[in-house]
Amino acid sequence: MLAMKVEHINPFIEAVYELFQTMLEGTVSRGKIGVSAGSSNPRDIMALIGMSGHTRGTVALSFPTTTALAMVGKMLGQQVTIIDETVSDGIAEIVNIVAGSAKAKLVRDDDRPMDLSLPTVVRGNNYSVEYPSQAVWLEVPFKSSLGEFSLRVTFEQNPS
Amino acid sequence: MKALVVDDSAVMRKVLIGALGRANIDQVDQAADGREAVEAAKANDYGLILMDWNMPNMLGIDAVKAIREMGKTVPIIMVTTEAEKSRVIEALKAGANNYVIKPFEPATIVSKIQEVLGKAAG
Numbered sequence: 342m343l344a345m346k347v348e349h350i351n352p353f354i355e356a357v358y359e360l361f362q363t364m365l366e367g368t369v370s371r372g373k374i375g376v377s378a379g380s381s382n383p384r385d386i387m388a389l390i391g392m393s394g395h396t397r398g399t400v401a402l403s404f405p406t407t408t409a410l411a412m413v414g415k416m417l418g419q420q421v422t423i424i425d426e427t428v429s430d431g432i433a434e435i436v437n438i439v440a441g442s443a444k445a446k447l448v449r450d451d452d453r454p455m456d457l458s459l460p461t462v463v464r465g466n467n468y469s470v471e472y473p474s475q476a477v478w479l480e481v482p483f484k485s486s487l488g489e490f491s492l493r494v495t496f497e498q499n500p501s
Numbered sequence: 502m503k504a505l506v507v508d509d510s511a512v513m514r515k516v517l518i519g520a521l522g523r524a525n526i527d528q529v530d531q532a533a534d535g536r537e538a539v540e541a542a543k544a545n546d547y548g549l550i551l552m553d554w555n556m557p558n559m560l561g562i563d564a565v566k567a568i569r570e571m572g573k574t575v576p577i578i579m580v581t582t583e584a585e586k587s588r589v590i591e592a593l594k595a596g597a598n599n600y601v602i603k604p605f606e607p608a609t610i611v612s613k614i615q616e617v618l619g620k621a622a623g
Contacts, residue, residue: 363604364516417515431512437555438603441582454585457555459509 347374350479350494352446353400356439357483357492364438365415367486377472377480377493384491385409386424386464388436392444394455398496400440401478404432408488415487424464433460439492502548503528507538507564508580509556513603517551517580520610524618535559539567547575549618552597554581554588562595569596576617580610 354371361369384403392398404412406424413431414421421428437460444455472478478495504526506517511533518529530545532538536559538552550568554561565577578599579592589600599617601610 360604363606363609365604413512416512418519427512430510434510434513437510438582441555441603442584445584448585454583454588457582459555459557 347479349447349496350374350481350492352443353439353492353494354481355446356442359442360435360438361485365412365485365487367415369483369485372482372484374479374481377478385466386429386432386462387470388429388432388460388462390433390436390440390460391458392440392455393458394444395448395452396455396496398494400436400443401493402432402436402439402490403493404490405488408485408490411487412490429462429464433462436460502526503530503545504549504551505530505532505538505541505545505547506551507532507535507556507561508551508553509533510553513553513580517610520607521549521551521614523607523611524614526614535561535564535567538564539571542568542573542575543571549614550575550577551580551614552577554579554583554592562592565592565595565597578613578617580605 358369361367385406386409387401387403389399389401409424409428409432410421412435413428416431440457448454476495478493481492483490504521506514506529508514514531521529530541532541534556552561552565561579576598578601579597580601580603582603584602592600599613601613
């Protein structure tokens with residue numbers, strides 16, 4: 342039932358690197374891939390997006406406030422100092438870009454492309470993340486020139 | 502010349518408006534979904550449209566089809582996270598003139614805009 346393998350997170354890691362090489366014009370390096378414990382340290386702002394097709398899954402990026410401000414500021418080419426709708430919008434677009442970029446790498450050329458849901462953003466410092474249905478989430482911490490953040494991915498079965 | 506930027510992300514619209522500015526296009530209308538884009542295209546003669554794919558209410562690909570069905574020949578560049586080859590083919594068949602995959606380098610989008618407008622002028 343649970344077949345999420347470490348190599349299936351690689352397209353998402355590549356997508357994060359591509360994002361930094363292009364739109365965010367910065368450096369990024371990943372830490373060790375692990376199984377997410379869920380509620381521990383969900384960070385201040387989290388963007389999630391669903392993926393569906395030959396498999397179903399969810400991708401989440403979670404950021405401390407400072408990283409979210411720095412990333413959206415970089416995209417806009419201006420200083421951003423408060424978490425507001427603009428920052429939520431920018432973070433949503435970042436998870437959309439990462440998931441979109443990764444999904445093309447998860448399918449063969451003759452497969453029907455996977456579909457993305459519209460992204461959702463959760464923010465605040467008093468929420469917890471829980472994973473019902475025995476879902477296993479892999480988590481990758483990143484350090485970047487714009488601050489730390491983490492990537493979490495879950496799939497219901499093996500992407501082929 | 503006036504351009505239309507269509508994306509449900511306000512941040513991405515600002516990024517694209519900046520790119521249009523670097524291509525010397527300063528008059529820009531904005532739409533947040535495909536439906537708004539079709540209405541705007543119906544009411545205006547744009548010189549260029551930048552169109553996202555995944556948006557609420559109406560997808561960008563459906564907006565491209567609707568705009569072409571109106572007989573509008575405005576150059577349309579898809580700017581989207583949809584990176585699969587089959588999606589690119591689908592967009593070009595629907596009437597898009599070019600395709601930029603997010604994430605992009607700022608210079609890439611500017612050169613695509615110039616390329617499409619150069620072709621349209623020629």
